[in-house]
Amino acid sequence: MGIRINPSILSADFVNMQDGLEAISTADLAHVDVMDNHFVPNLTFGPQMVGRIQDVSPLPLDVHLMIEDPERWAPGYAELGAYSVTFHAETTENPVAVARRLRDIGARAGLAVKPGTPIEPYLELMPEFDQILVMTVEPGFGGQSFIANVMPKLGLLREARAQLGLDVWLQVDGGITLDTIVIAAEAGADTFVAGSSVYNSGNPEAAIASLRSAAHS
Numbered sequence: 001m002g003i004r005i006n007p008s009i010l011s012a013d014f015v016n017m018q019d020g021l022e023a024i025s026t027a028d029l030a031h032v033d034v035m036d037n038h039f040v041p042n043l044t045f046g047p048q049m050v051g052r053i054q055d056v057s058p059l060p061l062d063v064h065l066m067i068e069d070p071e072r073w074a075p076g077y078a079e080l081g082a083y084s085v086t087f088h089a090e091t092t093e094n095p096v097a098v099a100r101r102l103r104d105i106g107a108r109a110g111l112a113v114k115p116g117t118p119i120e121p122y123l124e125l126m127p128e129f130d131q132i133l134v135m136t137v138e139p140g141f142g143g144q145s146f147i148a149n150v151m152p153k154l155g156l157l158r159e160a161r162a163q164l165g166l167d168v169w170l171q172v173d174g175g176i177t178l179d180t181i182v183i184a185a186e187a188g189a190d191t192f193v194a195g196s197s198v199y200n201s202g203n204p205e206a207a208i209a210s211l212r213s214a215a216h217s
């Protein structure tokens, strides 16, 4: 199975977003962090901005919703053309209904869990999803340190995926660097979100290439 590097535009210059998107065109998907200042203590942007990002991005969009009420908001991101829409397990009583709605519209459906949220209750829901996002920092901000003690969740997901015979991507997000990407890949992740380590490197294209080869090593 392949690997994917998804730079997070949270670390791009918000006033020059088109340049920020073009700078990562050698990556796989552009990771777009939507925050509502309720589910997380930070605020980014909403559907209007993501719609414009979708218009100009050379890469398909991997939208990560850190918002309450995904029933109300998630379908709109699928409708505007996002390749994948990931919402948090902590924000809904009925993740399957949200996932089905996203897939009906034509997006890949993703389920995210915060570092403190156990993955066990969600393993049996894997057939309803195209990707599972194991957060490796507390969601809300870029530039935080990787939390290694969530790695066992990837082992459980990998096992369940094999048992169920599924092709679900296992994503990690937060604190991904040349060192931590190796740890996450060994634990079973195949899709890597990296914000500050790509954009603060001075050379996003080189950073993406290095992350890619480290994940393969």
Ligand code: DX5
Pocket: 008, 009, 010, 011, 031, 033, 064, 137, 138, 139, 140, 141, 142, 143, 144, 173, 174, 175, 176, 193, 194, 195, 196, 197
């Ligand atoms: C954090 C976001 C991440 C963030 C990662 O809540 O979901 O996507 O941009 O940033 P780094 O790679 O700097 O930890």
Ligand code: ZN
Pocket: 008, 031, 032, 033, 064, 173, 193
């Ligand atoms: Zn994210």
